[in-house]
Amino acid sequence: METVAFISTENGDDLIVSFAAIDPADPTGIESLTLLRTPKYEHLLGDRERGVSVSFKRYVEDDEELLEELHLDRKSAVVRLTTSVRTYELDLRKVDEREVQAMRKVLARMNYDRRIRLLGI
Template sequence: METVAFISTENGDDLIVSFAVIDPADPTEIASLTLLRTPKYEHLLGECERGVNVSFERYVEDDEELLEALHLDRKSAVVRLTTSLRNFELDIRKVDEREVKAMREVLTQMNHDGRIRLLGV
C-alpha cells in the first residue's frame, strides 16, 4: 500500500486528480499518480481511447493506461484503483478532508459517461 501526503485537483478543461505518493525509501520524496480526463477534446479520440488516463511517475510506459474502477473506503481511508494495466492501493489517512471532498467531486465529473466503476465516492 502506498501512502499519500496530499491530493491536488483541477476541474477546468482538464479534469485532474493527482495523488502525491510518498516514496517508501525516502519519505521526503514524492511521486505523482495522476488521473486525467479532458472531456472537451475527447470526441477527437477513438472510442477505445476515451476515459480517464492514469500515469504514475514510477512507471514510464508507452502503453496507455485507463482507469477502470475506483473504490473509496472512507472507514479505512483507502483508495483502490483498478486500471487496464495494474492495481493500486492508496492510504489517504494523512490527507485533509477538504482534499478528499474535492477529489470526490472531480471523480464524479470524470465519470459523466459511466466509464468508471466508482464505489464509495
C-alpha cells in the same frame, strides 16, 4: 500500499486528480499518481482511447493506462484504483478531508459517461 501526503485537483477543461505518494525509497520524496480526463477534446479520440488516463512516475514505460474502477473505503481511508494494466492501493489517512471532498467532486465529473465504476464516492 502507497501512502498519500496530499491530493491536488483541477476542475477546468482538464479534470485532474493527482495523488502525491510518498516515495518508499526516500520518505522526503513525492511521486505523483495522476488521473486525467479532458472531455472537451475526447471526441477526437477513438472509443477505446476515451476515459480517465492514469500515470504514475514509477511506471513510465506503460503507454495507455485507463481507469476502470475506483473504490473509496472511507472508514479505512483507502482508495483502490483498478486500471487496464494494474491495481493501486492508496492510504489517505494523512490527507485533509477537504482534499478528499474535492477529489470526490472531480471524480464524479470525470465519470459523466459512466466509463468507470465508482464505489464509495
